[in-house]
Amino acid sequence: MALPATQQSRVPASPAIHLAAIALGSNIDSPSASRAERLHAALHALDDPPRTRTLARSDFIETAPVGPIPQGAYLNAAAILETSLEPVALLARLLDIERAQGRDRAREGRWGPRTLDLDLLLYADRIVDQPGLTIPHPRLAERAFVLIPLAQIAPDWVVPGPSAGGQTVAQLLAALTATSGSRP
Ligand code: A4P
Ligand code: MG
Numbered sequence: 001m002a003l004p005a006t007q008q009s010r011v012p013a014s015p016a017i018h019l020a021a022i023a024l025g026s027n028i029d030s031p032s033a034s035r036a037e038r039l040h041a042a043l044h045a046l047d048d049p050p051r052t053r054t055l056a057r058s059d060f061i062e063t064a065p066v067g068p069i070p071q072g073a074y075l076n077a078a079a080i081l082e083t084s085l086e087p088v089a090l091l092a093r094l095l096d097i098e099r100a101q102g103r104d105r106a107r108e109g110r111w112g113p114r115t116l117d118l119d120l121l122l123y124a125d126r127i128v129d130q131p132g133l134t135i136p137h138p139r140l141a142e143r144a145f146v147l148i149p150l151a152q153i154a155p156d157w158v159v160p161g162p163s164a165g166g167q168t169v170a171q172l173l174a175a176l177t178a179t180s181g182s183r184p
Contacts, residue, residue: 015050015084021122021154022046022081022094023137023146027065027074028115030102035075036060038101038116045097046081052093056080058149066145067111078121078149087123091133094118121146122154127161136161140172144180147173 024042026035033041039060047054057079065071083090101116108114121137128135136159140146147169150157155170164172 017050017082017084018124019055019122020052020081020083020087020090020120020124021150021157022079023117023119023121023143023150024077024079025074025117025119025145026101026115027072027113029072030115033101033115039075039077041101042097042116042118043077043079045100046079049082050084052085052090053082054079055082056153058152061145061149063145066143069112071113074145076145076149078146078153080153087120087126087128087135088133090123091120094120119146121150122157122159125158125160136164138163140164141176144173144176147176 024039026038029035043054043057046052058077060075060077063074063076065074081090085093095118098114098116098118103115103117119137120133120135121140123135126135137146140159141164151169151173155168157169158166159169159172160166167175
């Protein structure tokens, strides 16, 4: 039986749920927490439905640092989330979790050592290009330390946008490995 209009308007709309892929990285072991403990803490914080629920996570892989600043080895991972947050709110949540793990951007250089880095790699099949947020993550296709763990849990995710050309994560990893012989 159809509800009268006045009752229909009181039924709460359930938020849309989307899949998102994130990258995790840490290369600062400190007395308060090891790199692995920081990744575990981030995954625990992200398992917080309905805002974010962790559906899958990759292995934690040890990777040599990429970039111009000499620094220690990273522990990297990827995770797939189910989320009711829109992309900007999800990035804000990731930045909050980074801060809770001692991340202080004011003291670190670009690509410098960090207690915790959480990057939003993919959000459903969306393309976002606005100040402070680019999806897919602009360096996704160049980073073996991102593609190797992501391919463990989402090899068939089609990466939208012109730079990836609609290739899957597994195809991007195969192309990167073929051109650079990249290993973690
Ligand atoms: N921002 C825009 N789009 C996004 C997005 N999709 N996800 C903005 C996350 N952030 C996004 O980020 C700077 C700003 O980018 C954020 O405030 C947000 O508004 P950041 O985390 O301070 O910068 P970053 O991580 O130093 O740089 P970026 O550009 O994310 O570089 P990468 O590629 O993450 O490089 N080597 C190894 N082995 N493993 C690593 O994890 N990471 C880096 C950082 C360098 N070398 C590494 C690793
Ligand atoms: Mg980052």
